Amino acid sequence: MKFPRNARITRGRQDAAPYASVFFLLVLFVMLGSLVYTPGVQVPLELPTAEGLPGTDKPTVAVAIDANGQLYFENELISEPKLLTNLSHAAKGARASLTLIVQADKAVRYERLLKLTMLAREAGIHEALLATLPPPLAPPAALTPAASKR
16 A cells, blocks of 8 residues: 655644634633632631731741631631640640731620630640731822923
8 A cells, every 4th residue: 555645734724623612611611610619618807907017937826716706727617625625736746836826807806816815825825916918008199290290
């Protein structure tokens, strides 16, 4: 059998249909990817804003408190006794002293924050910091006539 020597892999123009179908499948996967269940609880928090607060270079453990005063540890709703045991296990397993990062909603009462920090102190964590958001950026200053003449 004799094979033609002038055979080309593509003859003529490229067809756009395969590229379009791959593109639409990619769009479909991206859109459906947002519907996939992610484990854990998403806690809607409204953190207060602050500027120039210090951070920490120590290992941290985070606890969130929502507006209703419910506690969340590792993205799960948790009771105070269970939180105490989890924090004490974390404090014992850490090489250096831990810092508690409290992610508290604006509406949380001060007594609730104090109760949480005392619970952490009982577990062996002696330093606590409040998580905040940075302040919003200031709008750009309007051009003054003197600045626009430069």
